[in-house]
Amino acid sequence: MPVFKGLLQKQLHNRLAASRNRLYRLAYAWCNDATVSDDLTQDAMTKALRNSRQLKDPAKLDQWLNGILINCWRDHYRSRKEHENIDDYELYENDTPEQQWVQSDQRQRIRHAIAKLPESQRMVVTLVDIDGTSYADVAETMQIPIGTVMSRLCRARKTLIQRLQDLRQVTATVNTPYLRRVK
Amino acid sequence: MSPTHNISDETLCAYIDGELDQPERIWVEQELESDSSLRLRLKKLAQLTEQVRGAYADLEAPAQKQKNTSFLQARLAIAASVVFMVGLTAGWIGGGQYNAQPGLLGIAQTVSVNRSDQLDSDDFRLVLHITTNDAYKLNNVLNEAEKLLSKHSEQGNKVSLILLTNGKGLDLVRAGTSQFSERIKNLQARYENLSLQACQLALKRLKIEKGINATLLPGVEVIPSAMGEIIQKQHEGWTYIKI
Incomplete structure (x- = not known):
């Protein structure tokens, strides 16, 4: 059912786009820096799009995205520590x-x-x-x-x-x- | 050791976040009634929660980079169908005009959805009729209202939301009794399509029965009668939820 799959994919894209501000706010609260927050948000959304098949339960999209954002933040945090x-x-x-x-x-x-x-x-x-x-x-x-x-x-x-x-x-x-x- | 010492800050936090089960919630509320120091602890924690929420509420992600433009356009183009699809899968009601979170519906007494000629419309209109001063429910209502306003504003839908108060619900919009005045101020500043209304009859009743001359929070509109307003709005096709 490629048509149905395509529709689901589009629906996911739409919900992802709607989550952008939410993710940005969270990222901002963690790093307190507008540029880094923007990068983290973009990074998380790109990863989410690339790995959208890993999302088993669409109702848990927010939670799944938060998990991705946390990983992005931790990666960033680790890389930053070396150059502190x-x-x-x-x-x-x-x-x-x-x-x-x-x-x-x-x-x-x-x-x-x-x-x-x-x-x-x-x-x-x-x-x-x-x-x-x-x-x-x-x-x-x-x-x-x-x-x-x-x-x-x-x-x-x-x-x-x-x-x-x-x-x-x-x-x-x-x-x-x-x-x-x-x- | 007085019994209130049993209520830890963890429990108070969970009470504020609506994470306690019914018996625990009732227990905390009973203790709150009799213990002013506990009320003060709750107030401090609740205020902080509000402040933290408010500190990031107006942040928006910078405009998306060029490569994602088509993604945005696609989003707009398929908005109507997606609203409907998500409605089917995620349990929306009313043909996609209102996102029914279990939190809000869990505490609602009455829900009336007007679905006439609204299926193709992005126009979103909701009256939340508040007749309670239960902090847990009010917190829930404000959370949901905020979610709805931000979600629909982000999606570019025309959205109007009225918080209509009478009876005990007046406490929400009265200066001095409202635990959420700061939050309401923030919401009003952010969403001009949110209006707060107080029933004049209820205000009069408050004066006659309890001798209270109520002062309302700034920006709260007094309407002649809650009942009249609700009938009028329902007639105009607004969705109505009573809390």
Whole structure:
């Protein structure tokens, strides 16, 4: 039934295209970089198209795509580690104007805090919160027990609450005027 | 040790994410009623979840590279047939005009789909009638609403969604009682085709029966009567789901 197969293939393409923004958001939450996110998304979609026969259950397309994206991200992460520049690290931690700008915007603050979470927690919290993936699906995609999903998620959220609170205090200090008018 | 100490942060997280089964959910809700510190913990976690979701919601992938253009065009060209095909395979209802996620239908009291002359149309119109203040259900409703709006906007369909509140549902759009005010603000900013409505009769009833002068969230429209609006919208061919 080549006609039917062709139709199914087109249908898959359509659903893939519709998933693009979703994948981009997830990738962005993991790497906090627009260019890398775009590359990861393209990479994942190309792989998905090439290996579309591996998708057994069309209803699980999102989960399947997430798995592919996770693999792409891990490949990227591994390759990046070899070229890690210690100077970047220094800059990242310093109180630069960029840092201050990041702290001035709530959304940037959150993205920044998420980017600093340990990899394993960041994956879980972004899959659940940004993507709305169920615990069971996260467990299956990441191949970890559901209890681990729950504990990582909870730890991630508590760390985020704490970091955002700390950042807010830092911002409050930064915004305090240093100059005072004296008569 | 007070009983609420048994409720771990993991359980609270699972409650927020709608991952608890019915008995556990009821247990958490009972404890929440009597324990203000537990409510505070829940509030902090729930707020964070909202913030995380909101932090990435407006991100969009850059325009696709040239080599994929034909892929996009093909997508548009076969959109109508695909909507129908996916409808058959993935359990859509109403001839492909509404993607019925089990989450939403699982908590719906009434679903009425108007299928007249809509089969060929990409026009998508839905009234979600909210009569509950159950945080779990409301969270579910907002999740689904967001999914629908983003999916249909991405596919380029004309989409209109009304969240119509009365009775206990008013809590969702009242400043002070709404746990989702930040999220609603974000949704309103992103989707101008989403409208929030509150029933004036219900607001009056609230004032007479409980002496509450309700303040609504910004952008919430007051309509004379929920019932009148629903009848009118159904007459105009809108799909109606009561939560």
